[in-house]
Amino acid sequence: MSSKVIIFDTTLRDGEQALQASLSVKEKLQIALSLEKCGIDIIEVGFPISSPGDFKSVQTISKKIKNSKICSLARCVEKDIEVAGDAMSSSDFFRIHIFLATSTLHMESKLRKNFNEIIDMSVSSVKKALRYTDDVEFSCEDASRTTMDNLCRIVEKLIKSGVKTINIPDTVGYAIPNELSNIIKNLFERVPNIHKSIISVHCHNDLGMAVGNSISAIQAGARQIEGTINGMGERAGNTALEEIIMAIKVREDILGVSTNIVHKEIYRTSQIISQICNMPIPANKAIVGSNAFSHSSGIHQDGVLKNRKNYEIMEPNTIGVKEVKLNLTSRSGRAAVKYYMDKMGYKDHDYDIDELYSAFLKLADKKGQVFDYDLEALAFFSKKQE
Ligand code: KIV
Numbered sequence: 001m002s003s004k005v006i007i008f009d010t011t012l013r014d015g016e017q018a019l020q021a022s023l024s025v026k027e028k029l030q031i032a033l034s035l036e037k038c039g040i041d042i043i044e045v046g047f048p049i050s051s052p053g054d055f056k057s058v059q060t061i062s063k064k065i066k067n068s069k070i071c072s073l074a075r076c077v078e079k080d081i082e083v084a085g086d087a088m089s090s091s092d093f094f095r096i097h098i099f100l101a102t103s104t105l106h107m108e109s110k111l112r113k114n115f116n117e118i119i120d121m122s123v124s125s126v127k128k129a130l131r132y133t134d135d136v137e138f139s140c141e142d143a144s145r146t147t148m149d150n151l152c153r154i155v156e157k158l159i160k161s162g163v164k165t166i167n168i169p170d171t172v173g174y175a176i177p178n179e180l181s182n183i184i185k186n187l188f189e190r191v192p193n194i195h196k197s198i199i200s201v202h203c204h205n206d207l208g209m210a211v212g213n214s215i216s217a218i219q220a221g222a223r224q225i226e227g228t229i230n231g232m233g234e235r236a237g238n239t240a241l242e243e244i245i246m247a248i249k250v251r252e253d254i255l256g257v258s259t260n261i262v263h264k265e266i267y268r269t270s271q272i273i274s275q276i277c278n279m280p281i282p283a284n285k286a287i288v289g290s291n292a293f294s295h296s297s298g299i300h301q302d303g304v305l306k307n308r309k310n311y312e313i314m315e316p317n318t319i320g321v322k323e324v325k326l327n328l329t330s331r332s333g334r335a336a337v338k339y340y341m342d343k344m345g346y347k348d349h350d351y352d353i354d355e356l357y358s359a360f361l362k363l364a365d366k367k368g369q370v371f372d373y374d375l376e377a378l379a380f381f382s383k384k385q386e
């Protein structure tokens with residue numbers, strides 16, 4: 001089995017569905033260019049049948065993106081597939097992503113179809129999509145609530161009909177990690193020729209488990225992960241790609257897989273997308289939050305100054321964050337105060353550290369956060385006597 005995990009980004013499709021206002025063609029192109037620079041393997045750029053604006057975005061992006069594969073979504077509807085193929089026709093290589101629900105709940109109460117009809121619609125849609133490209137992905141929508149027998153049956157048919165990537169979405173974020181990994185393991189054990197296709201997962205975050213579920217799927221053999229930057233997406237969002245990518249990198253010892261991502265571009269890409277989409281990143285968000293590499297308590301600050309590995313499992317620079325931040329608050333110790341004084345060019349003999357530290361604590365109690373320029377003012381009054 002390949003040790004590469006394909007990273008499939010759906011910020012411009014599933015992610016955009018979560019925004020109050022849709023993005024303009026120019027904004028979508030800007031996002032696509034930053035994803036390409038970040039080394040994303042596949043960019044799902046839209047659902048071209050959904051609106052003329054979306055069609056135009058897909059068409060424009062298809063002309064400009066050369067290093068990532070472009071993909072568009074289509075239902076099992078002839079017109080959807082035709083429009084998706086047309087929108088991407090100027091791209092040298094592209095993917096059509098078709099989806100249809102396979103759970104009993106969705107079949108009965110949404111589609112009003114039986115499972116044989118679902119299989120027929122799926123297989124005939126794959127045939128239509130193969131007229132436009134040899135790269136067809138199929139998503140069994142609501143796969144995590146589909147019976148294992150039905151899932152195995154449809155996956156077998158899809159592989160026979162030429163689908164290269166089979167996606168197993170946890171559409172409503174209902175699965176828990178060992179449940180999703182059992183689904184993937186079962187597919188590998190029960191479906192003939194399963195190795196002819198790449199197994200992908202697409203996890204939603206309704207129970208906060210999208211990244212954990214995706215990791216357990218990788219351990220069970222999935223080799224494509226779908227998600228969005230900053231985890232934006234329907235309801236509670238999708239797998240946050242920056243988190244899964246860094247988990248793969250930091251825990252390569254256990255996972256034994258890697259990606260094609262240019263890690264140094266992660267922070268910049270996350271910032272660009274947050275700004276364009278007007279979706280602020282929570283301070284404590286893993287990897288890209290403003291506190292992800294800042295240390296507050298005195299014990300942690302002292303530990304980091306002695307050896308960063310004491311409290312950092314990855315170097316901020318790996319994802320393009322320039323420097324580690326020590327927050328100066330009343331929880332900070334002398335080590336952090338001295339660190340900032342050294343940074344500003346002060347020598348030990350320029351000030352009395354005990355005096356400066358007690359003045360700093362008084363100010364921090366009043367002000368909350370203290371900045372280096374505050375320290376400079378305090379240092380003026382803490383000069384060592386000649
Ligand atoms: O969540 C989902 O099931 C989807 C499919 C279209 C892949 O977004």
Ligand code: ZN
Binds near residue numbers: 202204234
């Ligand atoms: Zn989704």
